[in-house]
Amino acid sequence: MSSSVPAIRTRGLTKIYGSGEAAVTAVSDVSIDIAAGQFTSVMGPSGSGKSTFLHCVAGLDSITSGTVEIAGEDISAMSDSQLSRFRRDRIGFMFQAFNLLPTMTARQNIVLPTKMARSQVDDKWFERLIATLGLSDRLEHRPYELSGGQQQRVAVARALLTRPAVLIADEPTGNLDSSSSAEVLQLLRNAVDELGQAVLMVTHDPDAAGVGDRILSMADGHIVSDEHPSAHQGRRVAQ
Numbered sequence: 001m002s003s004s005v006p007a008i009r010t011r012g013l014t015k016i017y018g019s020g021e022a023a024v025t026a027v028s029d030v031s032i033d034i035a036a037g038q039f040t041s042v043m044g045p046s047g048s049g050k051s052t053f054l055h056c057v058a059g060l061d062s063i064t065s066g067t068v069e070i071a072g073e074d075i076s077a078m079s080d081s082q083l084s085r086f087r088r089d090r091i092g093f094m095f096q097a098f099n100l101l102p103t104m105t106a107r108q109n110i111v112l113p114t115k116m117a118r119s120q121v122d123d124k125w126f127e128r129l130i131a132t133l134g135l136s137d138r139l140e141h142r143p144y145e146l147s148g149g150q151q152q153r154v155a156v157a158r159a160l161l162t163r164p165a166v167l168i169a170d171e172p173t174g175n176l177d178s179s180s181s182a183e184v185l186q187l188l189r190n191a192v193d194e195l196g197q198a199v200l201m202v203t204h205d206p207d208a209a210g211v212g213d214r215i216l217s218m219a220d221g222h223i224v225s226d227e228h229p230s231a232h233q234g235r236r237v238a239q
């Protein structure tokens with residue numbers, strides 16, 4: 001992908017749930033570019049449209065009007081089957097719950113979505129990812145034998161295995177203690193810095209948001225501020 005093509009580009013992105021008097025405009029006319037290699041946090045009060053924005057960008061929710069491009073491809077114009085293939089190959093997801101299968105090892109959990117899609121696992125990439133995430137000596141463990149932070153690392157590895165252009169993270173540290181949270185944030189930071197993904201993360205935690213290169217604040221479906229704090233030039237997460 002050329003670096004001049006943004007990882008995420010929205011134009012006039014609008015999502016209205018329901019109709020008539022019951023209509024709720026959850027996201028209203030959002031136009032934004034997010035570069036590859038940029039870590040963007042999204043904050044805002046409950047109900048301001050953060051999750052809806054994330055879901056629209058990820059192609060998980062249909063949009064009412066506007067466009068969404070991921071790595072130069074207009075996902076709003078894709079058919080359902082094109083979109084599900086594109087999502088599988090180009091977009092990684094991380095949620096608050098790790099969603100690991102308890103009877104499978106870390107390795108099996110990481111490769112499962114790729115195997116289910118009958119795609120080939122890129123062994124070199126797998127090794128690099130595992131080394132970057134510090135999971136090399138935990139691959140044969142099952143989730144219950146791993147700490148919360150390690151389980152979340154497995155979820156990060158699973159999300160990045162297809163080399164998605166974009167990693168979407170909805171409150172990925174919401175269930176973690178502060179040291180595991182810092183660990184996960186550092187991993188996301190590494191993914192951006194070393195592996196070149198764009199991360200779009202919703203969080204309620206200002207410290208977590210501060211790990212980003214950019215902080216978008218939403219209110220009533222609009223992006224009301226777009227900050228590029230200079231404080232994280234060091235790019236380390238406080239432990």
Ligand SMILES: Nc1ncnc2c1ncn2[C@@H]1O[C@H](COP(=O)(O)OP(=O)(O)OP(=O)(O)O)[C@@H](O)[C@H]1O
Nearest residue numbers: 017018024026044045046047048049050051052053
């Ligand atoms: N499926 C739905 N049907 C109708 N309205 C919805 C639906 N999902 C969300 N909404 C409404 O859209 C608005 C934005 O919701 P959204 O979940 O995106 O907010 P949020 O900022 O992520 O909130 P929180 O921080 O509480 O998770 C809210 O008013 C919500 O009630």
